[in-house]
Amino acid sequence: MSNPTKAYYVDGYHGGIKGHMPLGAWTDVLQVYHSHPEWKLSIEVEPISWAHLRDTDPLSYREMRDVLFGKGYGDRTEIVSGTYAQPYGWVIGGESNIRQLLRGIAIHREHFPNARIDTFAVQEPCWTSSLPQILKSLGYKRAVLKNPGTGWAGYASGVDHELVNWVGPDGSSLPCVPRYACEDLVNCWETEAAEMEDSFIAKCAEHGINRPIGSFLQDLGWKAGPRLGLDGRVQYVTWREYIDEIVGTPQADWRFTQEDIRCALPWGERHLQRMARQVRAAESKMVQAEKMAAMALVLSGRPYPEAELVRAWDELMLAQHHDAWICATTREHREKWSWLGGAQTWLAEANADNVILESAAAMQTAKPIAGEEGVSLGIRVYNTSGVSRKEIVTLDIPVTQNLEELAILNREGRSMPMQANPIRTDAAGKAQSCALLFEAEIPAMGYADFALVERESIRSESDRYRDVGARMLDDQQLLMYSDLYELVLDLNRGGVIVSLIDKAASRDYASAKGPFYLNELRGYFAERESFLMSRDVKVTAEMIEQGPLQVSVRLEGVLGETKFRHTIRLGKGRRAIDIGLKAWFDTDRWIGDPWTLTNENNLTERRKSHYNAEMNLHVTFPFAQGRSKLFKNAAYDVCESRNVDTRYTRWDEIKHNVILHWLDLYDEQEEAGLAVYSDHTTSYGHSPDGPAHLTFAWGGDGGFWWSKCPLTGSQEMNYAILPHEGNWESAGLSAVSAMREEPLLGKLRFADVVSGGNEMSLLRVSDPAVEASAFYVEDGKLLLRLYNGSAQARECVLYTRSALGEGRLVELDGRIISSLPPSASSKQSGETCYTLFFAPFGLRTIAFRLVDKSIDYMN
Incomplete structure (x- = not known):
């Protein structure tokens, strides 16, 4: 020795x-x-x-x-x-x-x-x-x-x-x-x-x-x-x-x-879960607001609101303080950490929303001309990602005519598939506002215009689509379907998914036989000293919307004394199946491991109630049970789990069981997987003899810092499932996650012509695995950050419009790595091409010199 x-x-x-x-x-x-x-x-x-x-x-x-x-x-x-x-x-x-x-x-x-x-x-x-x-x-x-x-x-x-x-x-x-x-x-x-x-x-x-x-x-x-x-x-x-x-x-x-x-944190605790959802929403909104402001700077000369965005980031970052997460339930009134987190994220989102609206207004240059024919109300849809996208756009609009009289035209004058869901009606039942959905194809980091007109004799593409809808198969089973999937819900067993067929692969990702069911609600109810499962209760079903682009069904039931609601949504061409979950706790409820602590052992006892995720109220995903590999994303990373299971109950036994944006259950034998997306950071579980699951709610004794934390009031979360062939990388799960964080943004405007108007792309990447993770201005430089969301080294071509000018590769602190010579350019398209090389999960930051010296780029 x-x-x-x-x-x-x-x-x-x-x-x-x-x-x-x-x-x-x-x-x-x-x-x-x-x-x-x-x-x-x-x-x-x-x-x-x-x-x-x-x-x-x-x-x-x-x-x-x-x-x-x-x-x-x-x-x-x-x-x-x-x-x-x-x-x-x-x-x-x-x-x-x-x-x-x-x-x-x-x-x-x-x-x-x-x-x-x-x-x-x-x-x-x-x-x-x-x-x-x-x-x-x-x-x-x-x-x-x-x-x-x-x-x-x-x-x-x-x-x-x-x-x-x-x-x-x-x-x-x-x-x-x-x-x-x-x-x-x-x-x-x-x-x-x-x-x-x-x-x-x-x-x-x-x-x-x-x-x-x-x-x-x-x-x-x-x-x-x-x-x-x-x-x-x-x-x-x-x-x-x-x-x-x-x-x-x-x-x-x-x-x-x-x-x-x-x-580990007490995932599912009501204050922590609400704050985690608020932080995630603000994170996504901030990145998208910066991109919109950068686009408005380049395309319209609107001064970049750097000070406003810095203030918003400051508020968000304070909500990310570790004490906000570990001490969420501590302090009183306005000093409560979770209250502060909510206020700070609200301020961040409010600033970001304002930046998005003002940036969109700056880029919408069309003006109505009194008495001029052909001027109509239109919609400009923005895409803040680095790849073109064909998706359903949703925006709320006021209406003065019957919804069935509306049509949306693209720049070629072709009527687009659309759906209108009334939001507000007058005394006679006529809609005064609606949620308008339509399918749009939008270029990368740019926009496309659409005209909103009276349909008259125009036949909408929607008339030809009947691929999205729902119907009862019998008095027990409800079928939901889209062009991609067929879902069967069993209303006598809590609305669990007993069949999920991927039409393209002819594969069923769910089982009607159990012993565990897809999208089952399950948890240990301490007052009853037993597990309760939604399969044991009946639910009612209500159709919320019925195509032609999107169908939504609301399921309601009672588990123990707790009312719960699942809302399941399918959309045309949409790979992810969106699910909302809400529960109401009419009095203090204790759901989870009933382990309790005393004042004497608060600082020494290593076992905690919330560590036992299997007993928390959770949603199950029993895909390839016992033989699946599990992958999960992290900040600029995807990790293959080394844990045989995630079971632990003590502080000295912690296993990483945290989902950031998504996890994937992959059956290597079948070369297929089931991905789960979450709208907030929380915990998950998996084991060879039990279903994978996502934590929804926990009420128990958290010990030091948290103390006793009953569930009370309402609690909700949104998540999604995505069945796929191949592994997480070939299925593009990281790219899907990025798109979910940055939805297409539709804004009302005046259209120059009835056919809809213009489209524009400021930059794009050749490889969909490479994400435009940030695009913003700092210290007078226009910065583009690209992330290779792949476990493989990649070569990618970046195409930029000439307005961006010369680019340089820089470090995050601004140090110049090298010049970025163009690999090609095209006078006809106005694009410059740059070839970039990425390490697995690698980052590249490019600083652009803007070419229009007549524009005041900063406030």
Whole structure:
């Protein structure tokens, strides 16, 4: 056995005005800092805290600026992480992870220009698998996958090395300090490396770790002082010092996957679930608003509303704060974390909606001319993705004539398939507004115009479509059908799907025989001390809409004393089958593992009710049970699950069972799969002897932070299923997810001519696996971010209109990688072609120089 030469420790502080930073906290820290030169500080503080400190404690702010983060920065102090709001990277999307870092670094540097933020280390488990690629592109040089002091939400898996290369899904890597495999979990919130006892140091030596290191970034506001004292047992260092100077060379590559993030939250808890849905909706809306604003800038010269969008992102990113997720039920009234999250996402969405409306208005240049024939009301449909799309567009419009008299014409004057569902009617029953649906083909990152006219003698294409509808087969079974699928619902068994036939493949993805059923509602009702399943109740069916483009059926029943409603929707040409679920809890309901805690064991008991996902109220998907592989997406990644099952009940047994946007159950033998899409981050389950399932609701004892959390009021979520041939990649599941996050946007306008008008495409990609994940303006540059949503390296051609001008490949922090010479151009089409190469799950960011110098591009 070898003996360690030295044990090391990273101390410091985390928090900020959104978490904890009482007045005087920094005065206390600075006094101790000056009196103990051996003490070194790593700081993970929300950067918006610095302005607050400047305004409330200017003396401490000046000392931090000039001393801690001045010319001697790095000797005893280091800003780590650098994010805007310390988010759990595994619960949010890829673009959100990037913006958290970009915005946070920028604000830190506004206050402390000498600070080099190039170490990613966190007090909470704020990682995601694609971070090596993102961090390297932002100039980070090292990372840490330890959170010894605060593991309430979880921790990373471990390897027994002092330093490894953290390898991401695209092949990028960073030197990284891991959690050691021998580093035991203590209580239900920390690891041995938080206290660095002698026994732990000796154990590290037995496992070949001769320079072990621990860490604890203390809460701002605690009494200041070195966490482990100054008895010489450990040497205080910064992470930069330890990685670069003490260890130096990584001992192994660690191909870290999303499942190495072993984290859990009480998924299905009513506050958390509502906030997760709000965050997801705002994330999607923000990205789409930026794209619309960038298009309006290039096409109409509308000044880019950068300040407005920055404010909206700031609000959204605060709702992504880890404390909003781990402490959603804590605090009171307007200070409640989930209340704040709801308010912040509402502000973000409101700003984004305003940007979308104003951008659309700027691009709608047609004006009505009084008395001129041929001027009519029309619709412009926007596509913010990088590929052309043929889909059903939905928008609400006012109407003054009978709905059956309406027709929609494309630019060639051809009548398009359409459907109108009344929303508001007058006393005589005549519609005053309706939800208008029509099938439209829209070019990439552009728009197409359609005229809305009185039908008169025009025969609509809708008249010829009867491929979408529903009917009763008998008094028990209801058939729903589209051009792609046939669904049979059993009303005597809770409306479960007993047959799901993919017409093209002639394959049935559901079973009428059980023992588990597709789209069955199931959970353990504690008051009844038993599982209840929707198969055991009858439901009523109501037709909501009946083609020709879309059909919707509403099913209602009662499970125990809980009323529930499923709404199932099929659309022409739509691969995903959309399902809405809502339940009403008329009094406090306890659904889930009935395990409870006491005040005495709140901090030590590792078993928690919400960990047992099988007992939560959930929806089942029993496809290829016992023989399916499971794939799931993460931020800029897709991960194949290594878990035989997802069962666990204890904090020290956590298995990654988190769905971000989608998961896929793949039957390798049959070469077919069933994908499940969720409108929010939540948990899922699967096992060889039980059905895969998606968490809907949980009510139980959450222990510390959460306490007792009954289900009360109403709860809802939306999800979708997509049967497919081939694996997730050949089926294009990532592309479908991207389209679901960015629907086609229809806006009313005046049409120049009856035939509908123009269409335009600003840019497009040749490969549908390559997603235009962001298109926005920052610091005077028009930035396009492309993501290869494939596990294979790809070559892709980017086609751009001449208005975008010269492009350069840049890093996320703006550093120029190389020029981007065109591979071809066409004067006839006005397009320039660029050939791009992508690593698996790789990112490329292109900065364009806009060519029209007469346009004021910024506010």
